[in-house]
Amino acid sequence: MERLKMKTPNLVQENIKKIEKLFPECVTEHTGGGQTSFAVDFDKLRQELSGNVIEDDEECYRFTWPGKKQSIVTANAPINKTLRPCRDESVDFDNTENLYIEGDNLDILKLLREDYLGKVKMIYIDPPYNTGNDFVYKDEFLQSTDEYIENSGQVDYDGNRLIANTESNGRFHTDWLNMIYPRLKLARDFLSDDGVIFISIDDNEVFNLKKICDEIFGSSNFVVQLAVQLNPRGRNLDIFVAKTNESVLVYVKNYLNSNAIKGIPKDGKMVEEYNKEDSFGRYREIGLRNRNQSFNPTTRPNLYYPLYVNEKTSRVSTVKSEEYSIEVFPDAPDGTKTCWTWMKSKVEKENDFIVADKKTSGWRIFRKDYLIGPNGKQSTTLVKSLWIDPDINNDYGKKAIKDLFGENIMSFPKSPWLIKKLLMIGSSKNSLIMDMFSGSATTAEAVMRQNKEDGGIRKFIMMQLPESVPMDSIAFKAGYSNVSEIGKERIRRVGKKIIEEQKANQSDNTDDAHVQKLDVGFRVLKLDSSNMKDVYYKPSEVTSDLFVQTEENIKEDRTDEDLLFQVMLEMSVPLSAKICSENICGKKVLIVDDDYLIACFDKDITDDVVTDIAKRKPQYFVMRDSSAMDDNVITNFETIFQTYSKCTVRKIL
Numbered sequence: 001m002e003r004l005k006m007k008t009p010n011l012v013q014e015n016i017k018k019i020e021k022l023f024p025e026c027v028t029e030h031t032g033g034g035q036t037s038f039a040v041d042f043d044k045l046r047q048e049l050s051g052n053v054i055e056d057d058e059e060c061y062r063f064t065w066p067g068k069k070q071s072i073v074t075a076n077a078p079i080n081k082t083l084r085p086c087r088d089e090s091v092d093f094d095n096t097e098n099l100y101i102e103g104d105n106l107d108i109l110k111l112l113r114e115d116y117l118g119k120v121k122m123i124y125i126d127p128p129y130n131t132g133n134d135f136v137y138k139d140e141f142l143q144s145t146d147e148y149i150e151n152s153g154q155v156d157y158d159g160n161r162l163i164a165n166t167e168s169n170g171r172f173h174t175d176w177l178n179m180i181y182p183r184l185k186l187a188r189d190f191l192s193d194d195g196v197i198f199i200s201i202d203d204n205e206v207f208n209l210k211k212i213c214d215e216i217f218g219s220s221n222f223v224v225q226l227a228v229q230l231n232p233r234g235r236n237l238d239i240f241v242a243k244t245n246e247s248v249l250v251y252v253k254n255y256l257n258s259n260a261i262k263g264i265p266k267d268g269k270m271v272e273e274y275n276k277e278d279s280f281g282r283y284r285e286i287g288l289r290n291r292n293q294s295f296n297p298t299t300r301p302n303l304y305y306p307l308y309v310n311e312k313t314s315r316v317s318t319v320k321s322e323e324y325s326i327e328v329f330p331d332a333p334d335g336t337k338t339c340w341t342w343m344k345s346k347v348e349k350e351n352d353f354i355v356a357d358k359k360t361s362g363w364r365i366f367r368k369d370y371l372i373g374p375n376g377k378q379s380t381t382l383v384k385s386l387w388i389d390p391d392i393n394n395d396y397g398k399k400a401i402k403d404l405f406g407e408n409i410m411s412f413p414k415s416p417w418l419i420k421k422l423l424m425i426g427s428s429k430n431s432l433i434m435d436m437f438s439g440s441a442t443t444a445e446a447v448m449r450q451n452k453e454d455g456g457i458r459k460f461i462m463m464q465l466p467e468s469v470p471m472d473s474i475a476f477k478a479g480y481s482n483v484s485e486i487g488k489e490r491i492r493r494v495g496k497k498i499i500e501e502q503k504a505n506q507s508d509n510t511d512d513a514h515v516q517k518l519d520v521g522f523r524v525l526k527l528d529s530s531n532m533k534d535v536y537y538k539p540s541e542v543t544s545d546l547f548v549q550t551e552e553n554i555k556e557d558r559t560d561e562d563l564l565f566q567v568m569l570e571m572s573v574p575l576s577a578k579i580c581s582e583n584i585c586g587k588k589v590l591i592v593d594d595d596y597l598i599a600c601f602d603k604d605i606t607d608d609v610v611t612d613i614a615k616r617k618p619q620y621f622v623m624r625d626s627s628a629m630d631d632n633v634i635t636n637f638e639t640i641f642q643t644y645s646k647c648t649v650r651k652i653l
Contacts, residue, residue, distance in 0.1 A: 004570050004622070004651050006532050008110045011076040016040055023048050063211040067178045074106070075182035080532075081107055082566040083525040083575070084558075091492055092521030097459045097576040098444070100491065102484045103527025105436040105463040109186040111527075112461070114572045120190040120461075121431035123197040124422055124443050126414055127183075130176040130205050176205055177212065183436065184216050190434060194259040196223075196426045199249045200414065206247050213251050223250040223261065228418065229388045248422075261425050263380030266371070270381060274371040285355065285366035289330040290341045303339035304330060307347065309356040309363050316354045316365060318344050326363060333361045342367070383425055392418035401440065404493045409475040409486060410440045419446030420453075429456035438462035441487035445494045448520055452498050457519065459576065462487065488524065495520025525575065531558045531566050532653070552626065554653065560601045563653065564590050567622050571651075573597055585609045596620070601653075604629040607636050614644035622651045 016038050020027040026045040027038055083101060087093050090100075101108050191197065197217070201209050206225075214222060226248040234242025252260040274282040290303070297304035308317045308324035317324040330340045340347075347354060353368040371379050390396070396415040398408050419442055427433060427450075435443035447460045466482040469475045480486050498520055533553050554563065561579075568575060577593045587602040587609050598618040600609065605627045613621055621641075628634050641648055 002651055003625075004567065004653055006082075006530060006566060006570055006653070007080045008078045009114065010078045012073075013038065015076075019045070063215060065174050065177050067174055068181065071178050071181040072185070075185045079107055079110055080530040081111065082528055082530050082562070083108070083111060083569065084528045084562045085565055086524040086526055089488055089524040090522060091495060092519075093523055094579065096519055096521030096523055098447075098491075098519060098522040099461045099525060099575055100438075100441070100444070100488055100522045101461065101463045101525045101527070102466055103463070104465055106183055106186070107527055108463050109183060109190075109436065111569055112575075113186060113189055115569060115574055116190050116432070116434075116461075118190070118192050118195075119432055120434045121192055121195055121428065122423065122426040123187055123191065123195070123434045123436070124200075124419060124426075125187075125197075125435060125437045126200040126439060126442075127180055127437045128176070129202050130173070131202075173205070173208060177208060180205075180209070181212055181216075184212060187434075187436065188216055188253070191253040193254050194257045195253040196260050197251050198422050198426065199251075200228075200246060201249060202246045203243070206249070209249060213249055217251040217253070221252050221255045223252055223255075224385050225249055227386050228392060229386075230392070230394045232388075232390075232393060259428075263382050264421075264424055265378045266381050271371065274369075274379075276368075278368075280368075280370055280374075282371040283368040284371075285357070286369050288340050288342060288354065288365040288367050289332075290339050291332075293332070293336060293338055295339050297337050297339065300339045302343060303341070304337065305340070305344055307340075307356075307365055309365075311358075314356045316347070316351065316356050318348055328356070328363045328365060330365075340365075383421075387418075387421070389417070389421070391415060392421065397442065400442075400445070401490075404490060404497070405478065407474055407478065409473075409478055409480065413440045414442045416442055416446040416449060419443050420450050423447065423450045423458070427458060429454060429458065431456075431458050432461070433458055434461045434463075436463040438464045438487055439483060441490045444487070444491045444522070448491075448494055448498055448518075451518060452502060457517070459519070460522075462491075462522075488522075491520075491522055523576065525565065531555055531562055554624070560588065560590060560599075563601050564592070564599050567599055567651075567653075568592065568597070571597065571620055571622075573620075584612050589613065597622070599623070600627065603627060605633060607633055607640065610637055610640050611644065614641045614648065617645040618648055620649045620651065622653065625652045 016027060019040055020038070023045060026041050026048060028041050029038060083103075085093070090096070101112075187197065199209065199213070210222075210225070227245045228248050229245045231244050234244050236242065250261075254260065274284045276283050276285065295303065305318070306320075306327045306329050308320045309315075309326040309328055310317070310323050311326055312323075315324075320327065330338050332338055342350075350367075355366050355368065356363050357366060358364075369379065373379065392415050394412060394415065396417055397413040398410075400416050401410050401413050402408050423433070423446055429451075433443065433447050438444065441462055441464075444460050444462050447458050450456060451458050464484045464487050466484040468482050469480060469486075475486060480489070498518070502518065531554055533555055564579070565575065567573075568577065573592060573596070577596070580591050582589050582591060584600075585606060585608045587600055587605060589609075590599045590601075592598070595616045595618045597620045598613050598616065599622040600613070601624050603624075603626070605623060606629050610633065628637070637650075641650060
């Protein structure tokens with residue numbers, strides 16, 4: 001049996017192994033800190049990747065700042081931490097697939113990386129704007145968690161913790177960049193190939209953020225800088241110009257993936273354009289000729305060909321005949337040669353949707369664009385880069401909070417309808433959504449409301465530092481000591497309200513099936529130190545009797561469920577997986593996802609327990625190092641699994 005590492009991987013060493021496969025001559029041994037490890041000879045690597053001789057100190061375009069290299073090191077450095085479940089603060093813990101994780105999002109991202117690599121369809125974040133208050137605040141609450149800066153490596157050159165990031169600070173922008181860079185660097189790994197990230201930001205750091213995102217996500221994957229009107233009246237404290245909008249930067253994981261961003265359903269005047277109807281439904285006519293003159297017989301020869309019209313029926317064919325005798329080329333009225341938007345094969349395949357019309361300038365060819373497609377979905381249109389919908393501004397954000405709590409306990413929460421609109425274009429019905437600066441959990445509310453609206457089963461992962469609220473704030477007087485408490489309570493209240501709304505909207509003849517399927521629960525997990533004692537990671541530093549120390553390598557205050565969640569992290573099992581407990585031969589056994597993972601952390605495990613578990617043929621089995629009743633169990637262990645389930649991966653703590 002192998003021993004679990006119980007810590008996040010060293011991403012630097014993993015990256016070095018990848019480079020070694022391609023350029024083994026560029027990887028060498030390095031001695032530092034008393035240990036020998038592999039390192040990259042960057043001079044050799046640069047030369048391997050260049051067709052010219054590389055000289056030192058050559059000028060090149062780059063975006064840098066003091067501490068950037070350390071930010072990269074911070075993002076890649078492993079940690080010995082875990083996530084501990086908190087059933088008391090959760091809703092429907094055993095059935096929900098939503099997660100609310102409390103703690104420093106940098107550490108949380110490291111812990112989740114292996115489990116959720118490439119699985120997140122959409123990330124939305126509303127990070128600190130660096131306005132001159134604390135640089136790790138959310139919804140205008142100042143940071144007061146002492147451990148945050150220390151744990152995140154955010155210290156000044158003298159080793160002092162950075163709390164107030166005022167403009168008088170000589171590292172005003174640097175400190176913010178060092179905070180946001182490693183988090184975005186890790187966040188990119190979570191995005192699926194069709195994934196998209198939306199980042200709300202104002203003018204203070206939007207240009208720096210754009211440069212960072214160009215570097216991390218790739219400038220070719222930049223989509224747009226949305227202008228979102230959050231304050232139609234304009235800010236009354238501004239000088240010269242009263243600002244009404246903020247930005248949302250949009251990047252996709254892969255610009256070539258057409259599923260990254262969807263259109264929104266057409267409405268209003270756009271629907272009125274569908275003024276014709278046939279047996280397939282309402283439609284509008286769109287010219288088949290490409291009006292862009294850069295597309296022509298030279299650049300697109302396969303799109304330049306004649307079509308033939310039947311004058312009596314106005315039908316079109318790609319083949320000339322007695323019936324289809326009128327030849328039409330995709331030429332502009334002035335004679336300029338352009339091309340069709342469809343290839344000949346597509347015209348032949350979808351000929352029922354092609355129609356000709358005689359105009360004063362000659363015959364024109366149109367394709368029918370239907371309001372409702374064959375899949376039953378309404379025609380969509382691309383969103384515009386200027387968003388001025390009334391329900392996305394901050395007044396609606398405050399209203400959403402007040403409707404739930406009875407008073408405005410948050411200063412500047414985003415509107416759930418802003419996030420819902422982002423969900424409409426950036427997610428599908430079964431997508432996983434992440435927000436690592438979740439604040440008052442606006443994103444969680446938007447996800448649940450969008451699921452209610454379109455029958456989706458989107459799941460969310462919220463992350464939030466337990467930032468203390470000011471003692472003179474409305475939130476504190478209402479009984480909330482930190483932002484996490486507000487976020488969790490908001491999700492509880494929204495979930496309850498959504499279920500009540502659904503039941504009220506159902507007729508007497510409608511069953512409760514959809515209401516029961518709607519997931520409005522969430523599992524609360526809290527970042528904490530590892531479940532394992534230091535001797536597990538650093539036996540060389542143990543000063544007392546080593547035998548006594550290693551007799552129990554797990555901290556005394558940790559439960560079986562605490563251990564299970566750290567094992568799930570280690571084995572890349574989703575933290576939303578279903579968990580149940582069974583009694584096998586008098587021992588408590590934890591079963592994850594219908595025998596996918598089975599764990600038993602009880603003492604005095606016998607051959608009978610091991611045999612029963614092996615017969616279930618789990619993918620993974622985990623037990624404590626000291627769980628076996630005696631040496632005979634250890635001796636028989638491998639034989640039992642070889643007999644009943646030799647493919648099971650066995651691990652010990």
